[in-house]
Amino acid sequence: MPRQKRSLPLAPGTRYTPAVLEGIADGERAALALPLGKRTEAGAVAAAASALARAEALEEAAVAGEPPARPIACRAGCSTCCVSKVLVLAPEVLRIAAHLRATRTEAELAALAERVRAADAATRGLSRLERAEARVPCPLLDERGACSIHAVRPIVCAGWSSLDAAACERHFAAPAAVPTAPMHRPSYEVANAVLAGLGWAAREQGLDAAPLELIAALRIALERPNAGERWLARLPVFASARDAEWQADRRREA
Numbered sequence: 001m002p003r004q005k006r007s008l009p010l011a012p013g014t015r016y017t018p019a020v021l022e023g024i025a026d027g028e029r030a031a032l033a034l035p036l037g038k039r040t041e042a043g044a045v046a047a048a049a050s051a052l053a054r055a056e057a058l059e060e061a062a063v064a065g066e067p068p069a070r071p072i073a074c075r076a077g078c079s080t081c082c083v084s085k086v087l088v089l090a091p092e093v094l095r096i097a098a099h100l101r102a103t104r105t106e107a108e109l110a111a112l113a114e115r116v117r118a119a120d121a122a123t124r125g126l127s128r129l130e131r132a133e134a135r136v137p138c139p140l141l142d143e144r145g146a147c148s149i150h151a152v153r154p155i156v157c158a159g160w161s162s163l164d165a166a167a168c169e170r171h172f173a174a175p176a177a178v179p180t181a182p183m184h185r186p187s188y189e190v191a192n193a194v195l196a197g198l199g200w201a202a203r204e205q206g207l208d209a210a211p212l213e214l215i216a217a218l219r220i221a222l223e224r225p226n227a228g229e230r231w232l233a234r235l236p237v238f239a240s241a242r243d244a245e246w247q248a249d250r251r252r253e254a
């Protein structure tokens with residue numbers, strides 16, 4: 001199957017040129033072919049784990065190699081940006097669901113599933129801007145405002161490195177009027193390159209690698225215990241969670 005590459009962001013003025021980012025993505029594609037090629041849910045979860053670990057390591061290297069003008073402002077317990085639309089790939093959401101099933105009691109899982117359903121109902125189909133304006137907190141936040149799945153969080157969440165917490169607050173108070181806070185761009189770009197590699201590896205296996213909206217996809221993964229099997233059988237189990245805005249953006253770029 002021909003590889004369908006997603007466009008990678010540009011990184012003017014840094015060592016992370018489009019060619020370097022594409023090389024990172026291609027390296028991930030090759031590395032993740034092995035776990036994904038097992039065509040098991042455990043293999044998909046292992047691929048997602050490997051990709052997140054790789055993204056974190058490359059981000060650390062990016063910060064060391066191209067130190068930001070200001071320290072990274074993101075801290076445990078800061079959830080200002082956790083009202084954003086988050087896009088994931090199927091292996092990531094399968095890993096999050098597996099982690100939740102392994103670490104939560106039945107009652108906790110039922111309560112979380114209810115919060116996920118409510119958040120999905122409030123956010124389904126919203127654009128990035130509409131989503132930020134709706135200010136619906138991610139249902140995976142805990143009662144202290146920290147990410148309850150930090151160890152298995154989406155690569156997109158791991159790649160967001162703000163340089164100004166106050167600017168984040170100003171942006172999310174008025175998303176249409178105030179630009180997003182400055183961020184450490186190389187970190188964001190290497191994380192996205194790894195995510196692209198995960199998508200390419202899945203596509204090479206003939207698997208659905210469309211970006212999915214986190215809450216909608218998690219709802220499916222929690223409500224359908226065989227979602228992983230169905231995804232591996234190339235059934236469109238996550239089709240209703242595909243992000244229409246992302247797809248429209250890609251069509252415009254094509």
Ligand code: SF4
Nearest residue numbers: 082138140141147157
């Ligand atoms: S998954 Fe975690 S880091 Fe990402 S938006 Fe949800 S609470 Fe925030």
